[in-house]
Amino acid sequence: AQSVSQHNHHVILSEAASLELGCNYSYGGTVNLFWYVQYPGQHLQLLLKYFSGDPLVKGIKGFEAEFIKSKFSFNLRKPSVQWSDTAEYFCAVNAGNNRKLIWGLGTSLAVNP
């Protein structure tokens, strides 16, 4: 069965630290990849997405993610986090002709000022 793994369940960082959240998926064919973010008290919203082309994609608020096909990975990065990045982050994958997204369990990020 297709699945998405987010390796870090809880991450605590200080402001200005660099961030990398891992996401791996299990599917050998064409995939569409997403990172969503849920800030405290706000709607879940799209952070960035990859469909094709340049495997390094940039999203909102200085986030970026790199698709590495050989590693089945789509890790999220930010060079310098801010307190306002405190949120829950979800990786999601659409595989093949599936009309559904497969979601990771989420990573809770807390950034200390």
Add this chain to the structure above:
Amino acid sequence: DGGITQSPKYLFRKEGQNVTLSCEQNLNHDAMYWYRQDPGQGLRLIYYSQIVNDFQKGDIAEGYSVSREKKESFPLTVTSAQKNPTAFYLCASSISAGGYHEQYFGPGTRLTVT
């Protein structure tokens, strides 16, 4: 403003009662979704609808029912058959049901059943 509204924000019910959660969108999207979010379990798909008068079971449809009589509306009924209904429920929509489309989410309804 375009978006998705869910009401109410908090809902309390006694065990054994059916309860309906509202979801309305004014984005003119064809596809709508219901997810359940539990701590540490991510988002799990309950039902989705690709078009009016059509809907498909997701991964955890047991104990739930939906209808899609209008493009704008996709209410979810949590029936008494759902064994563990207390959860945070999220409604979403997308232009169409292809998984490459961004999903837009509502604010959610937190249901507590005692």
